[in-house]
Amino acid sequence: MEEIKEEGKSLNFVEEIIDNDLKSGKYTSILTRFPPEPNGYLHMGHASSICLNFGIAQKFGGKTNLRFDDTNPVTEDTEYVESIKEDIKWLGFTWANEFYASDYFDKLYEYAIQLIKQGDAYVDDLSSEEIAAQKGTPTEPGQHSPYRDRSTAENLDLFARMKAGEFNEGQKTLRAKIDMASSNMLLRDPLLYRIKFAHHHRTGDKWCIYPMYDFAHGQSDSIENITHSICTLEFIPHRALYDWCIEKLGIYPSHQYEFARLNVNYTVMSKRKLLQLVNERHVSGWDDPRMPTISGMRRRGYTPSAIREFCDRAGISKREKINDISLLEFCVREELNKISLRRMVVFDPIKVIITNLEEELIHLAIENNPEDEHSGTRQVPFTKEIYIEREDFMEHPPKKFFRLAPGQSVRLKGAFIITCNDIVKDIEGNVIEIHCNYIPESRSGNDTSGLKVQGTLHWVSVPFATPVEIREYERLFKVENPNSEEGDFKEYINPESLHIIPIAYAEPAFKEAKQENHFQFLRKGYFFMDKDSNNEHLVFNRTVSLKDSFTKKA
RNA sequence: UGACCUAUGGUGUAACUGGCAACACGUCUGAUUUUGGUUCAGAAGAGUUCAGGUUCGACCCCUGAUAGGUCAACCA
Numbered sequence: 001m002e003e004i005k006e007e008g009k010s011l012n013f014v015e016e017i018i019d020n021d022l023k024s025g026k027y028t029s030i031l032t033r034f035p036p037e038p039n040g041y042l043h044m045g046h047a048s049s050i051c052l053n054f055g056i057a058q059k060f061g062g063k064t065n066l067r068f069d070d071t072n073p074v075t076e077d078t079e080y081v082e083s084i085k086e087d088i089k090w091l092g093f094t095w096a097n098e099f100y101a102s103d104y105f106d107k108l109y110e111y112a113i114q115l116i117k118q119g120d121a122y123v124d125d126l127s128s129e130e131i132a133a134q135k136g137t138p139t140e141p142g143q144h145s146p147y148r149d150r151s152t153a154e155n156l157d158l159f160a161r162m163k164a165g166e167f168n169e170g171q172k173t174l175r176a177k178i179d180m181a182s183s184n185m186l187l188r189d190p191l192l193y194r195i196k197f198a199h200h201h202r203t204g205d206k207w208c209i210y211p212m213y214d215f216a217h218g219q220s221d222s223i224e225n226i227t228h229s230i231c232t233l234e235f236i237p238h239r240a241l242y243d244w245c246i247e248k249l250g251i252y253p254s255h256q257y258e259f260a261r262l263n264v265n266y267t268v269m270s271k272r273k274l275l276q277l278v279n280e281r282h283v284s285g286w287d288d289p290r291m292p293t294i295s296g297m298r299r300r301g302y303t304p305s306a307i308r309e310f311c312d313r314a315g316i317s318k319r320e321k322i323n324d325i326s327l328l329e330f331c332v333r334e335e336l337n338k339i340s341l342r343r344m345v346v347f348d349p350i351k352v353i354i355t356n357l358e359e360e361l362i363h364l365a366i367e368n369n370p371e372d373e374h375s376g377t378r379q380v381p382f383t384k385e386i387y388i389e390r391e392d393f394m395e396h397p398p399k400k401f402f403r404l405a406p407g408q409s410v411r412l413k414g415a416f417i418i419t420c421n422d423i424v425k426d427i428e429g430n431v432i433e434i435h436c437n438y439i440p441e442s443r444s445g446n447d448t449s450g451l452k453v454q455g456t457l458h459w460v461s462v463p464f465a466t467p468v469e470i471r472e473y474e475r476l477f478k479v480e481n482p483n484s485e486e487g488d489f490k491e492y493i494n495p496e497s498l499h500i501i502p503i504a505y506a507e508p509a510f511k512e513a514k515q516e517n518h519f520q521f522l523r524k525g526y527f528f529m530d531k532d533s534n535n536e537h538l539v540f541n542r543t544v545s546l547k548d549s550f551t552k553k554a
Numbered sequence: 555u556g557a558c559c560u561a562u563g564g565u566g567u568a569a570c571u572g573g574c575a576a577c578a579c580g581u582c583u584g585a586u587u588u589u590g591g592u593u594c595a596g597a598a599g600a601g602u603u604c605a606g607g608u609u610c611g612a613c614c615c616c617u618g619a620u621a622g623g624u625c626a627a628c629c630a
Contacts, residue, residue: 072630330580
């Protein structure tokens, strides 16, 4: 059934390329790769790439490798490797092989020697500044380095000595000999190797020369026999160099394809900026629920399938775009509506006294999820004193206020219909108690009262109320695209993105709450238990609010 | 005074490769509802950046503009 639906869908441009390659017989099977640099946490943009690379392999019966692009030892760390693996698994994908670019350092070194022998690479003594100065501009050609025509023997000797650690950082580099007049700046004798006396998270101190991205990525793809190497738009100019290396080396011809990275409005999606938010304490960490990181979204209560669904609906193209966060929220709500347990929690309480209730305690069974008939019910105690939401009562209500007001009736969810017949105020005139009559015949499930009311409220029994902490999140930025605004993006941070309610009143069923449960707090939104919770103190993150067509109008 | 990439409702993605622009989100109605949620029914909203050309016919092909983006890190 799912198959048929998939058949009818049109392919994105990458899928189309692969479909054609398979049909034409260019390949009999495909191999993709997801190549993160282990220098930060994965975010929504990576999720899109993961869904593309792994998804495409699944769709066309191929496989996907996970390869850590760890060619810069100063920024990379094992901590990131572990978090990246955890995030990919959590998203629901399995890699065929776990590789590291650093696995190929020996092979890459041989490749470099091959280029030197072919006269396609040379050791340069120029400093970083001098190279930049000789690079030219997009409209003016660059100048040749005075070291460009060293003999093969000299290059070989120098390169070996670079590897042996005879030179200082920055003193020498290995450069490709291509074309200093190319309109593609990347082809103006790009750096292939640089000296770094840095400890590598995997190879330790074995190496003091490290390959640049352009001398590692294509070769790594080739070594693994990657058929379709899919990356983001900014690598388009690199493709010429990618192909140059493969051609000069005469190795397996992997091909690079580029798609537009995924962006979402009201947030930022670059590692650099996210790192700033963390370092400058605008958020509590990489997994702050406001962060667009996978770990942040997981902590917030987003589900893997909702994220996958979002990536799928957002689509793949070559056009730079910013997706609407509301699509993500739609995907999250759509799933959470089906799976979350309904509970009642009063955030801002006002006391209601059921004046005509004789019994001390009535046990009510209320469904856990009306969308799922197998979800069963829970026991909810009903007592003479209950809390309702302060905003659910108005002494002088406008028309169309379907909630509680003097003389007005409402249903208490899963319980009875009540009518407000009196209010108690303090000296300052604030309402502190609402007195109501309940209709015994209106009990949920066997209502014989014949009464109809417009509103249904959530409520919590006062003596049974359990305090919990609530954390509500708003968008992290005040503007849709912080990147395109004047000045620093941090000036546009929303100062009210986190709203904490230290004490909210929850029904007692939370005693059995499990970390992995998703909840819908009736009329409030979807919530997920935070890792800061312990036995005495439960903390809930608002994953996303419910759609609200009432407060919007007001 | 360069090369390369891109251009379809508010947003994102399509249009079976030339046959009078569809789907989703969002928005707005109405119905249903013991969540102002869900569900259901419906509506508004683009004539495809612009100007030419080819064609019986162009979002699609050609020419030329325009706009936005990318490229001159010993980052990836």
